[in-house]
Amino acid sequence: MFKFILTQRWIVGCIRFWLGFILLSAGVTKMLHGNFIQLIGPPWLIEVLAKHQLGLFAEFIAISQIIIGFCLLVKRFATLGAVMAVPMFLNILMVTISQDWRGTPYVVGFFLACNIYLLIWDFDKLKFLLTDQEEAVPKGGITRKNIQIDLLYLIGLVPILIAVLISMPLRASQILAFGGLIWWVGVYVWKLIQKQKNIHK
Template sequence: MVFLGATFFTSGMAKLYAGHHFPGWIGPVWLIEKLQAYQLGMYAAFIALSQVITGFLLLTRRFWLLGAIGLVPMLLNILLITISQQWGATSYIVGVLLLMDLALLLSEYPRLRVLWADVAYSPPTTLQAKPTLPGHLLWSLGILLVISGILVSYQALSLSYWLVAGGLLLAWLSPLADRRKTVATFLPPTPS
């Protein structure tokens, strides 16, 4: 999950960042420019932004299942582009990433089967903190900082890196806001 998240988060960021100055191991970073020749530049930018968002969902783990589900149609789109443009081995790499995502979704079969079968899902009882509004707000602020980092990269590159790092940090810390709220609900009331 973290591997897929990091792969697609950095891939999308590298495509959207000014001068492609964001590290990523999978490309091509020039996708928007390449598809612009076919009047598909906006489509390529949409794919890159989708990569950032689904990667962020997987990487920060708060809504990872939603990210894994969203990754399927995105990977199918990317696979069809690589095949139609005859980009060689890239289609095999995308195929492997698609299989990895499908395996991740298969591991969540008990949760997902409620979509097509008439069975109830009862989550295991654990002491994990339930998501709370403060946690969601912290996570949302994180993704807003990341997206603003993309926009700021065209004006101040070093500031944009700080915004992205801060956004990822806030999203990773969002479960702490959930735990704080959960612990507070189980503490005995203080005598007055």
């Protein structure tokens, strides 16, 4: 039983990382006009929609993808990211269907199904949204066991947002965006090392 739960957690972790990186890279790629790691989505979306006075809307979508991707990548915010990813994937799905992109709706539909699996896994955290019994809803403020880790992860988001929101040479933007990703990896590795040290104490 323990091995099965451990395997499920590993699968959930892989799905979170996979969906998070897909969304984050898609958002950064759009904002950097195709000059980043492109996994899904047309990098020219902003330019095309700008012709119809919808450039700001396209940028909003790209920034939203970055934020949602960040939340999915960071386990501490993964449930929030999975909730926000549902309307994002649904919107992408509708666009691909309306544009008659053959095959793409099935890919996006698979992403959506994977995201729903994440919500099912986190159902215990979300079930209070569905109850009408107020006494069943936890009371009190928000508590975090280690707020420093939250801040370290958020620090990694800053250079990525700077890279896509502030006009600068392309190379500098790419370095900042990659720097944010590397920072997250560093924080994650450091967290694992600290966890192992605590286990062996």
